[in-house]
Amino acid sequence: MGGIELLFSLVMAAVVGPFVALLLGAAQAVAVAVPPVWLGRTLAGRYGGPALLWALGVLGAGAAVLAGGMAALGSDFLTVWAWSAGLALLPLVAAELWADGDFTQGRAWRELAAIVTVPASVMAVGTASAHALGPFDAPRPSPRLGAHGYVGTWSGGGGWLRLEVGGRAVVTRVPYQQDMEERTCTGEGTWSFREARADDSEGVDLSLPCSPQWLHSWEVAGTADRPELFLLIGDPDYADVRVLRKHEGVSR
Known part of the structure; x- marks a missing residue:
């Protein structure tokens, strides 16, 4: 890659990168934060108990389903479960804490999206950086065959x-x-x-x-x-x- 192409790539990454991160963060918020919060509050209303604990249980169960599918393809169950649940934890807690306020007003929904998108964006950038730097699995020593x-x-x-x-x-x-x-x-x-x-x-x-x-x-x-x-x-x-x-x- 020449100097001009490299400079262009760096400029595009600096300009487009933040918007892509926000978009990924918003997508992650919708996919992994709001559904467990909604289901957790529904279960808490029916069976009692803190809605946050119900939401965390839903998150853990969903991560276990994903990890089980990935383990069938050869991935490590515990690693996939920890990463998928960990990446969703902060957006979920932020959404649940904000939902303890007024969860019905349009203004609350907009602020909920904002408060979830910011930490989710951080998670998305971190995940992308980890993928760019290398695989999640710890490097294994090369075999010694002689x-x-x-x-x-x-x-x-x-x-x-x-x-x-x-x-x-x-x-x-x-x-x-x-x-x-x-x-x-x-x-x-x-x-x-x-x-x-x-x-x-x-x-x-x-x-x-x-x-x-x-x-x-x-x-x-x-x-x-x-x-x-x-x-x-x-x-x-x-x-x-x-x-x-x-x-x-x-x-x-």
Whole structure:
């Protein structure tokens, strides 16, 4: 990205960002604050007890339903529940406290929207920043496979890589980078095990027949049971990731 494009992006983010945050905050207020407050006050009127506690119970139950659905897709239940309930907590409390006043006058409804939108906007900006900085899950250490752990067949994205004992590598449409461009290679080359360093994970260095003058470094990720090799393609700040996964039981 050139200097002009970067400057334009920063200016647009500064001008449009606050309006987008307010819009997201208002949407969040309507979606997660007002319904639990309304239902909580309804339940409190029928069964008694503080309306705020009923509203918090409704919020927790709704967050649990969302977390259960996400957990079925592989996410951590407790993490999703804590984030979804936590992001809605401040707008909900603000709405409930304001609802203790006159909840029927039009002026009260307008001020309710304002008092909910402001904290919700803060939550929305925080969430967007967290997404931009990285995933919610804590980073996991890369697996340590040792040299023998890389022997076998790896594939992904239409490419195949077979690493053999003795350092022979057979590649089929395996991606690599040359002159900041992505290319693919088919043929035979060599590989060597690269031990982990202080600022880098372990992995393998490939010498490909299509580019013998360069070593192409693949780093390991995933888990010891399901390891992956990944390679960054392009500008390091905006790189694409190419991933190869090891076939279970295939080694030689």
